[in-house]
Amino acid sequence: RMLKRQIACRSDINRMNGAFLATFESLIPPEEERTKQKQLLALLDGIVSKEWPDARLYVYGSCANSFGFSKSDIDICLAIEDANIDKSEVLLKLADMLQSGNLQNVQALTRARVPIVKLMDPETGISCDICVNNVLAVVNTKLLRDYAQIDVRLRQLAFIVKHWAKSRGVNETYQGTLSSYAYVLMCIHFLQQRRPAILPCLQGMEATYSVTVGNIECAYFDKVEKLYGFGSHNGESLARLVWAFFSYWAYCHDYANDVISVRSGSTVSKRAKDWTRRIGNDRHLICIEDPFEVSHDLGRVVDKFSIRVLREEFERAAEIMQYDPNPCVKLFEPY
Numbered sequence: 001r002m003l004k005r006q007i008a009c010r011s012d013i014n015r016m017n018g019a020f021l022a023t024f025e026s027l028i029p030p031e032e033e034r035t036k037q038k039q040l041l042a043l044l045d046g047i048v049s050k051e052w053p054d055a056r057l058y059v060y061g062s063c064a065n066s067f068g069f070s071k072s073d074i075d076i077c078l079a080i081e082d083a084n085i086d087k088s089e090v091l092l093k094l095a096d097m098l099q100s101g102n103l104q105n106v107q108a109l110t111r112a113r114v115p116i117v118k119l120m121d122p123e124t125g126i127s128c129d130i131c132v133n134n135v136l137a138v139v140n141t142k143l144l145r146d147y148a149q150i151d152v153r154l155r156q157l158a159f160i161v162k163h164w165a166k167s168r169g170v171n172e173t174y175q176g177t178l179s180s181y182a183y184v185l186m187c188i189h190f191l192q193q194r195r196p197a198i199l200p201c202l203q204g205m206e207a208t209y210s211v212t213v214g215n216i217e218c219a220y221f222d223k224v225e226k227l228y229g230f231g232s233h234n235g236e237s238l239a240r241l242v243w244a245f246f247s248y249w250a251y252c253h254d255y256a257n258d259v260i261s262v263r264s265g266s267t268v269s270k271r272a273k274d275w276t277r278r279i280g281n282d283r284h285l286i287c288i289e290d291p292f293e294v295s296h297d298l299g300r301v302v303d304k305f306s307i308r309v310l311r312e313e314f315e316r317a318a319e320i321m322q323y324d325p326n327p328c329v330k331l332f333e334p335y
């Protein structure tokens with residue numbers, strides 16, 4: 001495919017802004033959900049501390065990164081200091097205790113890529129997944145949450161993009177499309193690239209937060225309260241950003257050569273990362289560098305079939321944003 005030149009945005013785009021903002025608002029979880037999550041967390045804390053008094057529970061994923069919709073499942077990480085533990089053993093033991101603690105649908109999935117225990121709390125109706133010592137996920141959750149505090153348009157844009165991806169069936173890693181985590185990184189990268197920039201590159205600034213996870217050093221500027229108003233020189237509306245986001249992924253992104261990189265606030269070349277060939281199942285057809293685990297391509301799940309599905313969906317969305325009289329309805333029509 002040829003890269004098209006950047007096209008001019010329709011002149012009435014800002015008239016759509018109210019509809020996009022209303023959609024965003026409708027997806028925000030109500031405060032009482034937060035209360036229920038805390039209630040469940042306290043219950044789990046009580047159960048866990050009986051067996052592992054020094055362990056801690058951390059919420060990660062959409063319930064903690066500020067990109068969660070109403071009624072999301074909770075992702076929890078059980079952090080145990082002892083390096084000698086066997087994760088499967090811990091999960092099986094935990095599943096036993098949860099079962100006795102009156103939680104429902106308790107299931108230990110010890111063979112999954114990220115081994116977890118699943119459960120449902122009948123009291124609050126919340127489902128959750130608990131993993132063990134997945135510290136990197138807790139740290140990248142904090143990074144996403146910190147970015148979201150700098151400019152509200154990140155949270156707004158990411159909600160619209162996630163809602164679109166879920167409506168169109170392209171938020172399914174097991175079918176070769178992208179995770180919510182990948183979509184949020186695409187939004188952060190995109191806002192770092194606007195001119196004037198709407199988001200800074202926190203990992204390119206003086207580190208005020210630093211943790212080492214295994215052999216990965218995670219360091220960045222996390223005093224985000226100092227960055228409020230960073231994007232105020234850019235007055236682009238949400239609707240305009242949604243238009244530009246899809247236009248970028250439909251017509252402007254160089255799939256053959258570029259890797260998007262939130263870590264560097266820019267794109268890096270596939271060649272520099274040696275992501276030009278297929279190795280094993282990693283095809284690198286759309287490349288999204290993990291901000292900390294930089295050898296990890298979040299697009300690795302995408303195969304030669306699903307890349308077509310994805311790119312056709314980006315093009316469909318871009319065309320709707322450019323031509324449809326009512327893009328905020330059409331964009332989210334089920335596939």
Ligand code: ATP
Pocket residue numbers: 060061062063065067068069072073075136137138140141179180181182290296298
């Ligand atoms: P949803 O609202 O769809 O549940 P989510 O924010 O919980 O979205 P997921 O993609 O389910 O997003 O991922 C949950 C968390 O797991 C992410 O916030 C991230 O911390 C971590 N994570 C997910 N996929 C990866 C990955 N491939 N590499 C590293 N961390 C990941």
Ligand code: MG
Pocket residue numbers: 061062073074075
């Ligand atoms: Mg989740």
